[in-house]
Amino acid sequence: xxxxxCQIKTVQMPNEVFLPFVIEQLxxxxxxxxxxxxxxxxxxxxxxxxxxxxxxxxxxxxxxxxLAEISKGHFVxxxxxxxxxxxxxxxxxxxxxxxYCLLSDIKAKAVGFYRKxxxxxxxxxxxxxxxxxxxxxHLYPLRRYLLFIIYPHIPQRFK
Amino acid sequence: MKTKKGFKLRTICxxxxxxxxxVENIDFSRIISMNESAxxxxxxxxxxxFDADMLTKLLLEEYDIDEATARQDATQLIAKWQEAGIIA
Numbered sequence: 544x545x546x547x548x549c550q551i552k553t554v555q556m557p558n559e560v561f562l563p564f565v566i567e568q569l570x571x572x573x574x575x576x577x578x579x580x581x582x583x584x585x586x587x588x589x590x591x592x593x594x595x596x597x598x599x600x601x602x603x604x605x606x607x608x609x610l611a612e613i614s615k616g617h618f619v620x621x622x623x624x625x626x627x628x629x630x631x632x633x634x635x636x637x638x639x640x641x642x643y644c645l646l647s648d649i650k651a652k653a654v655g656f657y658r659k660x661x662x663x664x665x666x667x668x669x670x671x672x673x674x675x676x677x678x679x680x681h682l683y684p685l686r687r688y689l690l691f692i693i694y695p696h697i698p699q700r701f702k
Numbered sequence: 703m704k705t706k707k708g709f710k711l712r713t714i715c716x717x718x719x720x721x722x723x724x725v726e727n728i729d730f731s732r733i734i735s736m737n738e739s740a741x742x743x744x745x746x747x748x749x750x751x752f753d754a755d756m757l758t759k760l761l762l763e764e765y766d767i768d769e770a771t772a773r774q775d776a777t778q779l780i781a782k783w784q785e786a787g788i789i790a
Contacts, residue, residue: 554735556715564714568721568728576729594731 559616565597566610566650574598576657583635584608584620586693587675593658595620600652603631606676608653608667613644620653624680636679639687703780704751709788711736711744720744720788734786739765740779754780 565575575597582590595608603609603623610620611633619642625632631649633642655664656672665671682689708724718741720734736744739761746760757776762769783789 552735554717556717560715564712565728565730571723573725574727576727576731578731596727 558618562610562612562618562650569597569599569651574654575651579620579656583637584622585637585690587636587672587679588656588658592660593656595653596655596657596664597651598654600649603646603649603652606680609633609649610651610653611642611644612648612650613642618650622676622680623649637690639690703753703789705744705748706788706790711741713741718744720786734788739775743776743779 565577568575577595577597578591579588579593579595580590588595597610600607600609603626605623605626607623608620609623610618611631612618613633619633619635621633621635621638621642623631624634624641626646629646631644631646633644634640653667655666655669657664667673679686708722710721710723712719712721718736718738720736721728742764743757743760747756750756754773754776757779758769758772761767761772761776765772767775780789
């Protein structure tokens, strides 16, 4: 028997198993704080650093950052940029391309983010997120260049 | 002592985790997970009044270890569970 019964450790689970469990807890009436992985919501949210506070989403609207199952077992936490009837277009803030899903694929929405290890939440109905969202979404035509300036990456073949 | 109500053991991807059903928010960035032996004990003491003797006995029934080791593990585990706030 191991001596460490309650040691602190980081466990990574496959999204396709873990997130349905999280969604089950949301359906049971909980909210969930979830560590974020991936770079697709840059520059506001950083891989492995920030956390999202999620709750069930009854009425998704354009601009919401939502947890969506865009294909079987493939989940993303991205921003809604268009809703046309039942069809939803999503785009990660750090992405240039869109994803598509149905309204029924939207499982939860982010009501706030814990950034940079802060205890205080940046709520998505707060001024900071709304200002950032307005600017960042309106600067979409320049996004490719902005991302390159913020996160310069020269592919190996050009070095 | 007893296990507190509302702390349910679930197995996700081979990890035994404790889900606090009584709290509004579940923080998945800091969740209690248990190894196989702790989970075995937790399952077997649900709703029962338990002490270190009972955990020791359960460990001896399931694992091939001597009593002193089992008792030491049981005592340590109780302290850890108290620290985590899942028993009272």
